[in-house]
Amino acid sequence: MKLMRVGQAGSEKPALLDADGKIRDLSGHVSDIGGEVIAPAGLAKIAAIDPKSLPELSAGRIGACVAGTGKFICIGLNYSDHAAETGATVPPEPIIFMKATSAIVGPNDDVIIPRGSEKTDWEVELGVVIGKTAKYVTEAEALDYVAGYCVSNDVSERAFQTERSGQWTKGKSCDTFGPIGPWLVTKDEIPEPQNLGMWLTVNGQKMQNGSSKTMVYGVAFLVSYLSQFMSLHPGDVISTGTPPGVGMGLKPPRYLKAGDVVELGIEGLGTQKQTFVADR
Numbered sequence: 001m002k003l004m005r006v007g008q009a010g011s012e013k014p015a016l017l018d019a020d021g022k023i024r025d026l027s028g029h030v031s032d033i034g035g036e037v038i039a040p041a042g043l044a045k046i047a048a049i050d051p052k053s054l055p056e057l058s059a060g061r062i063g064a065c066v067a068g069t070g071k072f073i074c075i076g077l078n079y080s081d082h083a084a085e086t087g088a089t090v091p092p093e094p095i096i097f098m099k100a101t102s103a104i105v106g107p108n109d110d111v112i113i114p115r116g117s118e119k120t121d122w123e124v125e126l127g128v129v130i131g132k133t134a135k136y137v138t139e140a141e142a143l144d145y146v147a148g149y150c151v152s153n154d155v156s157e158r159a160f161q162t163e164r165s166g167q168w169t170k171g172k173s174c175d176t177f178g179p180i181g182p183w184l185v186t187k188d189e190i191p192e193p194q195n196l197g198m199w200l201t202v203n204g205q206k207m208q209n210g211s212s213k214t215m216v217y218g219v220a221f222l223v224s225y226l227s228q229f230m231s232l233h234p235g236d237v238i239s240t241g242t243p244p245g246v247g248m249g250l251k252p253p254r255y256l257k258a259g260d261v262v263e264l265g266i267e268g269l270g271t272q273k274q275t276f277v278a279d280r
Contacts (some may be wrong), residue, residue, distance in 0.1 A: 078241025212241025
């Protein structure tokens with residue numbers, strides 16, 4: 001299934017995309033796309049509904065594909081070819097940092113370049129949405145705890161991230177720096193998350209063209225690994241790293257400015273399109 005949330009910010013309706021590409025209203029059956037709704041029993045309940053029995057919604061703003069996210073966990077330098085372009089060494093264990101949940105926006109919402117920004121950058125990433133509480137799970141069972149996958153743009157301010165003292169979080173958590181969606185695609189539609197094509201363009205120019213097959217630490221490993229340090233709950237999102245082609249890796253580096261348009265997508269998971277605007 002392709003689950004989504006449609007409507008103005010704060011007033012989104014839960015919905016699904018049917019086989020004909022029509023948006024169907026789920027609000028008569030579930031309160032939102034998140035929490036227990038994306039647990040195995042909740043997804044089974046939705047799967048049993050005939051999509052044609054649901055009212056059709058007109059196309060409009062698409063919200064973040066999951067509601068009530070408690071943790072937005074990101075993995076750094078998780079693609080061997082991306083690590084190489086930045087001159088970094090592949091880490092012996094995953095680099096973990098947090099992106100504030102207040103950064104989450106819809107896939108096509110404007111992204112605000114924060115005041116004082118010099119180096120706002122792009123990163124197409126595979127997002128993993130947790131579907132049931134995971135604590136001390138093994139790698140072999142880890143995917144049982146995944147509800148599905150989504151497109152994530154891990155927008156980053158590199159000067160805030162690497163040139164100011166402290167951790168990466170402040171370069172990752174600016175308002176609107178977390179577009180996710182358009183859909184939460186349930187895991188039955190993505191049997192092999194480690195072989196998905198990924199791309200991103202800036203003003204129509206292809207910048208990233210990679211695949212999740214070059215991930216150093218795969219989805220199952222990451223879910224298991226993270227669950228050793230913290231419980232993962234339904235609605236939590238893991239953004240799993242980016243392939244090469246980010247602005248900081250170019251020679252010379254290239255960063256985003258007001259008016260730039262970024263489009264990105266992942267095979268089977270849909271596309272995003274954002275216009276970058278100055279903070280006023």
